[in-house]
Amino acid sequence: MNATVYxxxxxxxxASMFGHGLVRIPKLQAFSSWMAESxxxxxxxxTVVVPFSYAxxxxxxxxGLLLIAGLFTKTALVVAAIVMVILVFGTALIENWEALPSQLIHAAFFAFLLQFIVANTISLDSLIK
Incomplete structure (x- = not known):
């Protein structure tokens, strides 16, 4: 795979992950309340939903920051994929089928990037090696 494409x-x-976190952190209490209500x-x-909604x-x-920087990329991708699995499971439990495609697309991106991690040459990981 081309390093530039990767x-x-x-x-x-x-940027998607970073943006999700960035807009939610200033309104963390409201986000947590919304999720708990959902x-x-x-x-x-x-007791499970509320701590997760804050984390x-x-x-x-x-x-998002790690992926943008290309730092600890493999670990960040694995953790991101695990987060997506948790979100997909939760979304299925509340039958929020509209949110599911976005989460699955994110999961597919993480899996794809993990599959081609050798192309991660434009990154801080590469500079550190």
Whole structure:
């Protein structure tokens, strides 16, 4: 795979994750309340949903930063994919089928980038090696 193509895809998905976290952190309480309310009738207890709702935007922000910088890229992609699996599961539990395609697209990007990690040459990871 072309290093430039890999770099641009990594930047795009990194910007998406970073943006998700960036806009949610200033309104963290409201985001958490919204998420807790969304899961009120699901199988997941509030004691699981609320801590996750506070951790998610922070994880999104840091994953996004790491991907944009190309730092610890493989680890960031694995963690991002795990976050997406959790989000897909939660989304299915509350039957929010409209949100599912976006989450699956993110998961596919992470898997694709992991598959071609050797092309990650335009990155801080490469500079550090």
């Amino acid at each position: 770099f641009l895809l990594r930047l795009a998905i990194g 899961f009120e009738k699901s199988l997941l207890p509030k 998610l935007p922070i994880a999104e922000l840091f994953i």
